[in-house]
Amino acid sequence: MRMITRRIAFYLVTAVVAITVNFFIPRLMPGNPALAVLGRVQAQESKQAIAALELQYGVATKTGLWGQYVQYWSHLLHGNLGTSLNFYPASVGGLIQAALPWTIALVGVATVISFVLGTLLGVAAAWKRGSWLDGLLPAMTFFQAAPYFFVAILAVALFATKLGWFPPNSGYDTTTLNPGFDWAFISNVIDHAVLPAVTIVLASIAGWIIGMRNMMITTMDEDYVLLAQAKGLPSRRVISYAARNALLPSVAGFSLAIGFIVSGALLTEIVFSYPGVGYLLFTAIGSDDYPLLQGIFLIITLTVLLANLAADFVYAFLDPRTRQEA
Amino acid sequence: MTRLLRSPKIVVGLCLSAVFVLLAIIGPLIAPYNPSTSTSTINGTPMPPSAAHLLGTTQVQQDVLSQLLVGGRSTILVSLVAGVAATVLAVLFGVSAGYFGGWADDLLSMLANIFLVLPALPLLIVIFGFLGKGANPNDAVIGVIIAITGWAFGARQLRAQTLSMRSRDFVDSARIIGEKNWRIMGFEILPNLTPVVATSFLFTVIYGVGTYTALSFLGVIDTSHWSWGTMLYWAQSAQAAQQVHLEWWWFLPPGLAVGLFGTGLALLNFGIDEFVNPRLRGGGVSRRVARRAGLPRRPELGLTPVLAPVLRGSEKAS
Numbered sequence: 001m002r003m004i005t006r007r008i009a010f011y012l013v014t015a016v017v018a019i020t021v022n023f024f025i026p027r028l029m030p031g032n033p034a035l036a037v038l039g040r041v042q043a044q045e046s047k048q049a050i051a052a053l054e055l056q057y058g059v060a061t062k063t064g065l066w067g068q069y070v071q072y073w074s075h076l077l078h079g080n081l082g083t084s085l086n087f088y089p090a091s092v093g094g095l096i097q098a099a100l101p102w103t104i105a106l107v108g109v110a111t112v113i114s115f116v117l118g119t120l121l122g123v124a125a126a127w128k129r130g131s132w133l134d135g136l137l138p139a140m141t142f143f144q145a146a147p148y149f150f151v152a153i154l155a156v157a158l159f160a161t162k163l164g165w166f167p168p169n170s171g172y173d174t175t176t177l178n179p180g181f182d183w184a185f186i187s188n189v190i191d192h193a194v195l196p197a198v199t200i201v202l203a204s205i206a207g208w209i210i211g212m213r214n215m216m217i218t219t220m221d222e223d224y225v226l227l228a229q230a231k232g233l234p235s236r237r238v239i240s241y242a243a244r245n246a247l248l249p250s251v252a253g254f255s256l257a258i259g260f261i262v263s264g265a266l267l268t269e270i271v272f273s274y275p276g277v278g279y280l281l282f283t284a285i286g287s288d289d290y291p292l293l294q295g296i297f298l299i300i301t302l303t304v305l306l307a308n309l310a311a312d313f314v315y316a317f318l319d320p321r322t323r324q325e326a
Numbered sequence: 327m328t329r330l331l332r333s334p335k336i337v338v339g340l341c342l343s344a345v346f347v348l349l350a351i352i353g354p355l356i357a358p359y360n361p362s363t364s365t366s367t368i369n370g371t372p373m374p375p376s377a378a379h380l381l382g383t384t385q386v387q388q389d390v391l392s393q394l395l396v397g398g399r400s401t402i403l404v405s406l407v408a409g410v411a412a413t414v415l416a417v418l419f420g421v422s423a424g425y426f427g428g429w430a431d432d433l434l435s436m437l438a439n440i441f442l443v444l445p446a447l448p449l450l451i452v453i454f455g456f457l458g459k460g461a462n463p464n465d466a467v468i469g470v471i472i473a474i475t476g477w478a479f480g481a482r483q484l485r486a487q488t489l490s491m492r493s494r495d496f497v498d499s500a501r502i503i504g505e506k507n508w509r510i511m512g513f514e515i516l517p518n519l520t521p522v523v524a525t526s527f528l529f530t531v532i533y534g535v536g537t538y539t540a541l542s543f544l545g546v547i548d549t550s551h552w553s554w555g556t557m558l559y560w561a562q563s564a565q566a567a568q569q570v571h572l573e574w575w576w577f578l579p580p581g582l583a584v585g586l587f588g589t590g591l592a593l594l595n596f597g598i599d600e601f602v603n604p605r606l607r608g609g610g611v612s613r614r615v616a617r618r619a620g621l622p623r624r625p626e627l628g629l630t631p632v633l634a635p636v637l638r639g640s641e642k643a644s
Binding site: 025142148154160255266267288290293304 | 443448449452479545572582588
């Protein structure tokens with residue numbers, strides 16, 4: 001398992017880099033904008049909060065840069081991400097904790113659907129090259145190139161406003177329902193999640209289709225595929241031989257794609273006013289809530305790194321060569 | 327060059343991109359109104375397209391067509407700057423990592439891999455958030471900042487290609503003649519990487535359009551600085567897609583513009599991919615052309631036909 005330990009070490013380094021960058025950005029920017037924010041909130045917030053903010057942004061504090069950095073790490077390791085300015089006195093950690101399950105469920109389900117469906121369509125497009133599936137590619141390219149939130153706006157306009165099939169916004173019917181583990185609530189949540197999920201699938205599927213198609217075409221020329229067909233195996237069997245091997249680069253490419261998909265999903269949430277991290281991020285931007293902004297950046301980064309690690313495990317499981325190396 | 331132009335993907339892609347670049351150059355000059363001024367006093371309801379306003383108006387009676395034309399320049403300028411800057415970084419880091427190898431390679435590859443897995447958009451949001459919304463944004467600076475998060479993909483590909491070229495005969499002989507390292511990299515290796523550099527440039531321009539539009543849609547970049555993203559920001563904050571009378575003329579044009587510009591660049595990219603790897607072709611050949619060329623509708627296994635030479639033969643015949 002040398003490959004896995006090496007990857008874990010790499011992700012740890014990446015996490016440290018992200019956390020360090022997060023610490024330095026406010027200190028490197030010209031005319032530290034945190035000062036302006038401090039000036040704005042001075043009137044409304046308690047002395048304690050202002051002292052905490054001053055510490056967080058290295059303003060008017062006697063501690064040196066290294067001391068601030070150590071303090072920042074100790075806060076992080078205790079799970080303290082600071083206090084939100086906009087939702088004062090709520091803690092940044094608590095706000096993100098409330099929003100994160102919505103995002104993870106939505107993005108997780110949509111990404112799995114997109115990956116599976118896209119890979120199958122890619123296999124089909126490679127097998128029947130020159131069929132109508134190839135004609136679909138330009139349209140798919142458009143959805144890939146158009147920003148996620150534009151696809152989301154189109155989906156809202158068509159399916160929610162015009163046809164009225166799905167609710168246009170929020171995660172559940174907030175006026176009539178209370179969150180709980182009953183069917184009325186769950187079905188309502190699913191009803192609200194369909195449109196955002198479809199948007200994410202539509203906007204991300206083209207990459208999987210094209211990647212799988214191109215890899216399949218290369219794999220189909222391999223001798224073992226030719227032999228399988230020469231032996232007279234049924235097509236389905238032959239396809240599965242080729243597809244299994246063509247799948248590996250797609251899984252490897254997953255780690256590159258996940259950052260894009262998460263970013264896109266955050267934007268999709270904003271259009272739907274979906275109660276996830278993306279919408280929280282939007283409110284944080286709108287209200288200059290710097291602690292919340294930075295907290296969200298850290299949590300998203302760590303989540304993406306974890307997703308990457310999971311993809312690496314899957315890859316090691318699928319490809320025995322990576323396991324034999326050690 | 328003429329062989330490149332035979333691919334329909336490249337032709338369509340080139341035309342689409344050229345139209346948008348032209349738009350970016352002349353757009354602000356032919357815009358009928360100032361994009362920020364209200365053209366009438368009836369505030370509150372966006373007006374559908376009319377003779378005076380070809381694409382209708384926004385909620386405060388700004389002309390949508392003018393916003394589209396003016397905003398196009400900023401959007402395309404930022405994405406091109408991002409593409410150029412990211413490609414320069416990718417070439418510098420990728421080629422030198424592949425050429426030098428050893429610890430320099432380890433270090434540069436590590437750096438590229440870190441930038442690859444860090445989610446770029448949240449990082450950019452934090453950076454632009456602290457840069458302040460009030461400051462008058464400069465398109466070139468925005469482009470360069472976006473490029474910082476977008477160079478790693480190209481660098482990784484260039485590194486892999488350089489690695490395969492490092493010990494070829496022509497590089498060895500250049501080294502024996504006594505050429506300097508920078509000269510070998512720049513004049514011996516780089517010309518052989520042209521397709522990779524081209525695809526990585528196109529890729530980062532697409533990335534730049536999407537990222538810039540997303541950032542201005544989020545409102546982290548001054549919302550009075552017109553771009554296609556800010557147009558969508560205002561349309562979304564007025565809930566243009568949620569109104570009973572769908573205000574399509576407001577949100578459709580900027581989104582379509584972004585999508586079509588990106589599609590044009592992506593088609594160019596696919597065209598180059600197919601040019602380099604002829605096996606991928608087949609999508610670009612219509613069924614009619616394939617039948618005329620006497621190709622089987624369903625390619626046989628193991629015998630992936632390379633379509634270009636057959637096509638050239640059929641053209642000679644006709």
